[in-house]
Every structure is written in C-alpha cells, then in structure tokens.
Amino acid sequence: MTDQENMAAAPAPANLPEQILHYIDGNYVPSLSGETFDVLNPVTNETYIQAASGDKADVERAVAAAKKAFETGPWPKMLPRERSRILHRVADLIEAEDERLAELESYDSGLPITQALGQARRAAENFRFFADLVVAQVDDAFKVPGRQMNYVNRKPIGVAGLITPWNTPFMLESWKLAPALATGNTVVLKPAEFTPLSASLWGNIFAEAGVPAGVFNLVNGLGETAGDSLVKHPDVPLISFTGESSTGSLIFANSAPFLKGLSMELGGKSPAVVFADANVDDAVDATIFGVFSLNGERCTAGSRILVQRDIYDEFVEKYAAQASRIKVGLPSDPNTEVGALVHPEHYDKVMSYVEIGKEEGRLVAGGGRPKDFPTGNFVAPTVFADVAPDARIFQEEIFGPVVAITPFDTDEEGLALANNTKYGLAAYIWTNDLKRAHNFAQNVEAGMVWLNSNNVRDLRTPFGGVKASGLGHEGGYRSIDFYTDQQSVQINLGKVHNPTFGKQ
Numbered sequence: 001m002t003d004q005e006n007m008a009a010a011p012a013p014a015n016l017p018e019q020i021l022h023y024i025d026g027n028y029v030p031s032l033s034g035e036t037f038d039v040l041n042p043v044t045n046e047t048y049i050q051a052a053s054g055d056k057a058d059v060e061r062a063v064a065a066a067k068k069a070f071e072t073g074p075w076p077k078m079l080p081r082e083r084s085r086i087l088h089r090v091a092d093l094i095e096a097e098d099e100r101l102a103e104l105e106s107y108d109s110g111l112p113i114t115q116a117l118g119q120a121r122r123a124a125e126n127f128r129f130f131a132d133l134v135v136a137q138v139d140d141a142f143k144v145p146g147r148q149m150n151y152v153n154r155k156p157i158g159v160a161g162l163i164t165p166w167n168t169p170f171m172l173e174s175w176k177l178a179p180a181l182a183t184g185n186t187v188v189l190k191p192a193e194f195t196p197l198s199a200s201l202w203g204n205i206f207a208e209a210g211v212p213a214g215v216f217n218l219v220n221g222l223g224e225t226a227g228d229s230l231v232k233h234p235d236v237p238l239i240s241f242t243g244e245s246s247t248g249s250l251i252f253a254n255s256a257p258f259l260k261g262l263s264m265e266l267g268g269k270s271p272a273v274v275f276a277d278a279n280v281d282d283a284v285d286a287t288i289f290g291v292f293s294l295n296g297e298r299c300t301a302g303s304r305i306l307v308q309r310d311i312y313d314e315f316v317e318k319y320a321a322q323a324s325r326i327k328v329g330l331p332s333d334p335n336t337e338v339g340a341l342v343h344p345e346h347y348d349k350v351m352s353y354v355e356i357g358k359e360e361g362r363l364v365a366g367g368g369r370p371k372d373f374p375t376g377n378f379v380a381p382t383v384f385a386d387v388a389p390d391a392r393i394f395q396e397e398i399f400g401p402v403v404a405i406t407p408f409d410t411d412e413e414g415l416a417l418a419n420n421t422k423y424g425l426a427a428y429i430w431t432n433d434l435k436r437a438h439n440f441a442q443n444v445e446a447g448m449v450w451l452n453s454n455n456v457r458d459l460r461t462p463f464g465g466v467k468a469s470g471l472g473h474e475g476g477y478r479s480i481d482f483y484t485d486q487q488s489v490q491i492n493l494g495k496v497h498n499p500t501f502g503k504q
Contacts, residue, residue, distance in 0.1 A: 020051035035055070067158070089208075150489065154480070161238060169192055196220045265465065266299075266470045297341065340377040357393045384404050
C-alpha cells in the first residue's frame with residue numbers, strides 16, 4: 001500500500017481547524033512568539049496540521065488567568081453540587097460527540113477507531129464519577145464526649161498543572177481534569193505534542209457546559225519548553241504527570257525547590273504470571289489483549305508473560321498462533337485491532353527493540369513491518385519466547401506491540417521473576433488456587449494486581465505504581481486527597497483543659 005493509497009483510505013476528518021491553538025482565559029489564541037510545530041498523521045508521517053508552540057511567556061499567561069480565576073472567580077467557592085451539575089454537562093457533551101472525538105483521536109494517534117471510541121466514552125464516565133464523588137464525599141469527624149470536637153475541612157489548593165501523554169490522550173486528560181475541577185481548582189493543561197488534536201476540543205466543551213473563563217487553560221508545546229515552564233512556575237502548587245519514568249525523575253528534581261505536590265504515573269514492565277492450573281485459553285486471550293490493545297502503547301501492558309513450565313510449550317504455541325492472526329490495519333477501519341504507532345520517533349524505538357529481541361529470544365510471531373504496510377508506523381504484533389530475565393526486552397519498557405515470554409518452575413521463582421525489574425505498576429496473575437493467588441498478590445511489587453482478569457478498572461480504587469512506576473496514587477478518594485488541602489479544625493466543648501503557665 002503506497003502513501004497515496006493510505007491517504008485515500010484514511011482521509012482527514014472533516015472540519016479540522018486551520019491551526020491548533022492554545023486556550024487561555026476563555027479564548028483560543030496563538031503563541032505570543034507565533035511559533036508552531038508540525039503534527040503528523042501516523043499512517044503517512046506527513047504533516048497534516050500545525051499547532052501553536054507554547055513557551056514560558058504562554059505558560060505565564062495561562063497561569064495568570066488560572067490564578068485570577070481561582071482567587072477572584074466563583075469556581076472554588078461554588079457548592080460541590082453546583083460544580084457537579086456543570087461537570088455532568090461536560091460528560092453529556094462528550095457523549096454527544098463521542099464518534100467525532102473518536103475520529104479525531106484515531107486519526108491523530110493511530111489508535112484503532114473502535115478502541116478510540118471506547119476511550120472517548122470512558123472520558124465522559126470519568127467526569128460523571130468525580131461529579132458524583134465530590135457531592136457524596138464524607139470527611140473525617142472525631143468527638144471526645146463533653147470535651148472536644150474535631151473535623152476536617154477540604155479546600156481546593158490553587159492552580160493545578162496537568163501534563164498528559166500521547167497514548168489515549170483525551171481519556172487520560174479527563175482522568176486529571178475531572179478531579180482537579182470537581183474539587184474547585186483551576187488548571188493549566190499541557191497535552192503531549194505528538195497528539196494535540198483532541199485536546200483542542202476541551203475549551204469549547206467547558207465553555208458550553210458553563211465552566212467560567214480562566215478555570216480551564218491549555219498550552220500546547222514541547223516538554224522541554226512549555227512543560228518545563230509549567231513545572232517550574234511558582235504559582236502552580238500541584239503537578240500531575242503521566243509519562244516516562246526518566247521524565248518523571250526530571251520533573252521531580254525541577255519541582256523540588258518549590259515543594260510542589262506531585263502525582264506521577266510513570267512507566268511499566270508489568271508481568272502476567274500464568275500458573276499450570278490456570279485456564280490456558282482464557283489466559284492466552286487476556287494476555288493477548290493486555291499487550292496488543294491500544295497498539296501496545298499502554299502503561300499497564302502485561303508485556304512480560306511468565307508461564308509455568310508444565311504448560312509453557314502449549315501456551316507459547318497458542319499465543320503465537322493467535323498473535324499472528326491479529327488484524328493490523330488502518331486506524332479508521334472498524335475491523336482493525338492494531339493500528340499505527342503514534343509517531344516515527346516512537347516507531348523507530350519500538351523497531352529497535354524488535355531487532356534487539358531477535359538476538360535475545362526466540363521469535364515466534366511478527367518481528368517487523370506488516371507486508372501490507374510498506375510505509376507508516378505499522379509494527380506486526382511481535383512475540384519472543386525463551387527470553388532470559390536479564391534481556392533488555394525483559395527489563396526495559398518498549399511501549400509497543402512486543403511481548404516477551406519466559407518459563408518458570410516454582411511459585412518462588414515466578415515471584416522473583418515478576419519482581420525482577422525496576423518497575424512496579426501492574427501485575428496479572430492466572431491461577432485457580434485461591435491461596436496462591438492472594439499470597440502472590442500480597443508479595444508482588446506492583447501498585448495494582450488483577451487476579452484472573454485483565455485491567456478491569458474500578459474508578460473508586462487507587463491507581464498508581466511502586467518503584468520506578470510512580471509517585472502517589474489517583475483514583476477515587478486518592479484523587480480528592482491530592483487535589484485538596486485537608487485542614488483539621490478542633491472545637492472545645494467544655495472547660496479549657498490546658499495547663500496554666502505563670503499562674504500566681
């Protein structure tokens with residue numbers, strides 16, 4: 001398929017803007033410098049639009065608007081129910097435009113259209129969840145009968161800086177925007193430069209829903225300019241970041257002089273551990289989806305599959321056969337299961353790991369570019385078996401449709417292999433032994449564990465990792481905790497009972 005054929009098969013969405021702009025204080029605006037950057041179509045790697053490239057001056061303008069809206073505007077002072085009604089309208093607007101959102105997201109990121117549609121609907125659900133939670137939340141209260149009453153006030157903190165990644169961008173933006181706004185903060189969002197298109201819709205959505213001007217602000221740009229300026233801005237007390245662990249370390253260092261609140265969801269190299277007593281077909285099916293959905297560009301991907309030796313050969317044979325049948329296609333095709341990787345830089349990274357894997361493991365599926373796609377960022381679902389624990393494809397995050405399978409013998413060996421990376425985001429355990437499942441979950445170094453299931457999210461539960469996979473947790477009340485200050489108030493109910501100093 002030639003570039004021209006790819007373009008003809010995947011036309012640009014209708015009614016694209018002439019340029020992707022910032023959104024500051026209720027208006028879409030260009031960069032003060034006039035600078036822009038190219039945004040590429042992952043199917044052809046051709047520039048299809050330009051985006052305003054923000055720098056320190058644009059960030060300062062956005063933060064000033066957000067700070068003014070926080071200090072003088074109505075948003076932080078609204079009753080939770082009032083904010084909740086507006087955020088439910090945001091969810092309504094997202095749902096009404098879910099197909100349009102999915103079309104833009106798929107075109108911009110390379111995600112299969114059906115998966116992009118699911119992410120758009122999840123974005124609406126994120127807003128509904130936090131709109132309900134801030135109304136229903138219960139804060140602590142303690143009483144010492146006849147002597148003292150103690151209770152907790154929650155207060156919004158100020159301007160929240162939100163830095164989001166390019167995989168499922170709109171949904172992950174909603175995951176931060178919803179709790180930050182629900183709790184009364186104002187925000188400055190810096191979306192990923194690879195995928196700014198869907199983020200450009202937020203301004204109109206919030207304005208139509210009734211969010212006051214200045215509460216939501218967006219600055220496009222590169223991480224080293226716009227992102228760095230946001231992290232270092234003294235009037236931004238909170239930074240929520242999702243992205244690579246190395247970038248998270250840099251943000252941690254740059255935030256330290258300002259003692260900012262940080263929530264960082266970073267990289268992963270999550271194990272899926274399959275014991276001999278598991279249902280092999282169920283485990284194959286779930287672990288296929290767990291690493292190849294969303295083009296493999298997911299932080300919680302179970303990209304290391306550890307299989308007990310008794311069923312190892314059977315598992316590898318079935319896994320390789322099924323992976324070879326995965327449909328790679330144009331992101332716009334509803335039948336596509338794996339689309340195009342987001343950007344040529346990322347494609348080159350993933351393909352370099354494919355070549356490394358050929359030296360480190362036994363290639364049983366994929367291993368290169370699909371024959372029907374000689375151009376664009378397409379990678380065939382790739383499976384390596386017999387991978388040693390010290391191999392780079394076992395240890396390092398690839399963030400693409402590449403998986404390593406490794407055998408183990410005992411429970412102890414399986415646990416040691418599962419914990420044998422610097423990451424600790426998720427883990428998936430497949431066994432019918434209830435005692436083993438709970439003991440393994442207790443001891444695996446992961447922030448989230450799924451037993452005989454695959455990445456089913458309950459928004460009430462904490463989301464986050466350990467080790468190099470993150471700092472802090474969001475989700476449910478953990479998000480409320482992050483985006484609010486908790487003030488303890490004590491009231492005396494009886495005689496003052498403190499000792500008296502200096503009494504004559």
